[in-house]
Amino acid sequence: MRSMAEPVLQLRALSKAYQVGGRPLPVLKSLDLDVHQGEFTSIMGSSGSGKSTLLNVLGLLDRYDSGTYHLGGVLAKDLSERRAAQLRNRMLGFVFQAFHLIPYKNAWENVALPLTYQRVHRKERYRRAMAVLERVELADRADHLPGELSGGQKQRVAIARALVSEPTLILADEPTGALDSATSHLIIDLLEEVADEGRTVVVVTHEPDIAERTRRIVRLHDGVIADDRLIPRRERSTPPVDATEAAR
Amino acid sequence: MILDLGAEVLAVLRRNPLRTVLTAFGVCWGLLMLILLLGFGEGLEAVAVKNFARSSTNSVFFWGGRTTMPYKGYRSGRRIAFRMADFEAASQVPGIDQIAARVQLGGWRSGNIVTVGTESGSYNVMGEMPEYFDITPVVWEGGRFLNVLDLEEQRKVAVIGTSVKEELFRGKDPLGQAINIQGVHFIVVGVLRSSRGDERGDRENSTIHIPLSTFQKAFNMEDRIGWILLTARPEIAAGAMEDRVRSVFMERHGVHPKDVNAIRGWNAQEEMERIANLFLGIRWFVWFVGAATLLSGVVGVSNIMLVIVRERTKEIGLRRALGATRMTVVIQIVSEALILTLLAGWVGLMGGVALVEGVAAWLGPDHELVGSPRVDASAALIALVVLVAAGVFSGLLPARRAARIHPVEALRSE
Ligand SMILES: Nc1ncnc2c1ncn2[C@@H]1O[C@H](COP(=O)(O)OP(=O)(O)OP(=O)(O)O)[C@@H](O)[C@H]1O
Numbered sequence A: 001m002r003s004m005a006e007p008v009l010q011l012r013a014l015s016k017a018y019q020v021g022g023r024p025l026p027v028l029k030s031l032d033l034d035v036h037q038g039e040f041t042s043i044m045g046s047s048g049s050g051k052s053t054l055l056n057v058l059g060l061l062d063r064y065d066s067g068t069y070h071l072g073g074v075l076a077k078d079l080s081e082r083r084a085a086q087l088r089n090r091m092l093g094f095v096f097q098a099f100h101l102i103p104y105k106n107a108w109e110n111v112a113l114p115l116t117y118q119r120v121h122r123k124e125r126y127r128r129a130m131a132v133l134e135r136v137e138l139a140d141r142a143d144h145l146p147g148e149l150s151g152g153q154k155q156r157v158a159i160a161r162a163l164v165s166e167p168t169l170i171l172a173d174e175p176t177g178a179l180d181s182a183t184s185h186l187i188i189d190l191l192e193e194v195a196d197e198g199r200t201v202v203v204v205t206h207e208p209d210i211a212e213r214t215r216r217i218v219r220l221h222d223g224v225i226a227d228d229r230l231i232p233r234r235e236r237s238t239p240p241v242d243a244t245e246a247a248r
Numbered sequence B: 001m002i003l004d005l006g007a008e009v010l011a012v013l014r015r016n017p018l019r020t021v022l023t024a025f026g027v028c029w030g031l032l033m034l035i036l037l038l039g040f041g042e043g044l045e046a047v048a049v050k051n052f053a054r055s056s057t058n059s060v061f062f063w064g065g066r067t068t069m070p071y072k073g074y075r076s077g078r079r080i081a082f083r084m085a086d087f088e089a090a091s092q093v094p095g096i097d098q099i100a101a102r103v104q105l106g107g108w109r110s111g112n113i114v115t116v117g118t119e120s121g122s123y124n125v126m127g128e129m130p131e132y133f134d135i136t137p138v139v140w141e142g143g144r145f146l147n148v149l150d151l152e153e154q155r156k157v158a159v160i161g162t163s164v165k166e167e168l169f170r171g172k173d174p175l176g177q178a179i180n181i182q183g184v185h186f187i188v189v190g191v192l193r194s195s196r197g198d199e200r201g202d203r204e205n206s207t208i209h210i211p212l213s214t215f216q217k218a219f220n221m222e223d224r225i226g227w228i229l230l231t232a233r234p235e236i237a238a239g240a241m242e243d244r245v246r247s248v249f250m251e252r253h254g255v256h257p258k259d260v261n262a263i264r265g266w267n268a269q270e271e272m273e274r275i276a277n278l279f280l281g282i283r284w285f286v287w288f289v290g291a292a293t294l295l296s297g298v299v300g301v302s303n304i305m306l307v308i309v310r311e312r313t314k315e316i317g318l319r320r321a322l323g324a325t326r327m328t329v330v331i332q333i334v335s336e337a338l339i340l341t342l343l344a345g346w347v348g349l350m351g352g353v354a355l356v357e358g359v360a361a362w363l364g365p366d367h368e369l370v371g372s373p374r375v376d377a378s379a380a381l382i383a384l385v386v387l388v389a390a391g392v393f394s395g396l397l398p399a400r401r402a403a404r405i406h407p408v409e410a411l412r413s414e
């Protein structure tokens, strides 16, 4: 699995602390991590272990204090505002627990949003957004507002939005946290397909059965990587929840 | 890109139509007021300027005053009265175009009972020279004006204002009829109407003009005159002409050269400057009121944009995560404020123009008080520029707030 190719993301002795009441509160403590292209990785850990903080750093949404983070071979440190925004726009796709769709925009407009920051014309945006919506099987809901969609549909729209600019790395923070387990597995199926296509997917989750569906589980404990293991590849399937349980 | 932004902004504003409309109302009202004030101010000013333009803009009037300084053995407080010799002397001053002497029966602004049959009324009765009507342009309604022969032969003829005709003749033709002024009968030979719409025009319409020579003889005035009126040649300023002629009078009457009140004078140049200053003041006031109203509209827009920014914290955080820079966010918020202000202002502007035009059409052309109210292009343009500035201004504070939103904080999912 670990190829000799350059990893999509590489952390070396990465540390981050929050200032709380004037004193530093270390949250990420000297992390080393390599993730390669096409890997489908989950990050687990108890609440407060630093999962979201790590994901924000990976997503160039937050700074880190020391160590290095290379994204696609580029050192992501002290990036200018403009450069960081550009990298987020071109290389990264975000999926959130709360979906974060814009309520007054319909599905395809939400999906097309990253393209507006690339100055893609409206017609082309529509074409590309529709193609991705087709991919998540929601083309027939393209004109629906988020309020008219179910939770699972919203998250599929959000995934379509993360995919529309064809990023290298998809970062998902508890993407199934707000969904029932059957829907959760549909979402994981989708992310698995995305990874199979060669994109790198990192999912933060605290649900073991979701983590088990990925290929690699990184366990954070108190800001340190406590465990990092690969899961042998299984037959791909979209079984109902109890079937998954039974197969274990 | 601009179209995208526009569509996006409209979608945001449509989400809460009532709030948008209420906010927009402030700006709309501000601009409406500004345009109304400017429109009617314009009309008023046009009337004043037109009234003024009809009387010669380079005319100068003189009348006698009182000395305030002793000079050449004369005591202070001496009354200066003009006689025909003063008129002759003034006529020799170079630079004069037209010059006329006149005198009023009973003195300045005193009415005189004039009767025609059983009708009677109180009017100004003036002894006049033909040149008077070159200095104060009037509109002829019939007959002729006084001429040189009337003066030479001291004919008992009169030219009457249109109000005199209406009141004393009641619609009958006055030409050839006699009017009785203090027991002396004069035959009406002409009727005139002032081309001014103001109080001076009213006075002109209630005036009876008779030949100066006839007047002086009939009313025992010897060769006394009340006023000397003149116009300067175009190349000479009225103010300069006034000084030049006054010094001749001072010399003749033994008045101290600094004693300006001894010879009273008026010139159109000063009057014009006074009117110009008055309207400049009015204009500043109008802009001040309009700008203040607009400013309160701006504060309203700014406030509502702050609320919108707070409501959309998550959305702004999300946009940052998806590739928007702080600058993009600032541009978006400022554009939203700008579009809201522009739309509202545009409605106010159009409403104001429509109202002004509507009232103008309803009043008919050249209403005597407000003239033809109108919004000139430059005022509308300036209003539009002010509007754009106001829009940008009202967006700045909310945009600053929006730019400070940190995506991580905004997207935290509790
Ligand atoms: N902005 C902040 N300022 C100060 N402390 C913070 C801030 N954000 C997070 N923390 C602290 O950092 C630690 C890690 O937080 P983080 O959100 O990364 O945890 P997590 O693993 O995602 O937890 P959960 O599973 O509950 O989402 C926690 O102790 C948290 O209180």
Ligand SMILES: [Mg+2]
Residues within 6 Å of the ligand: A051, A052, A053
């Ligand atoms: Mg978290």
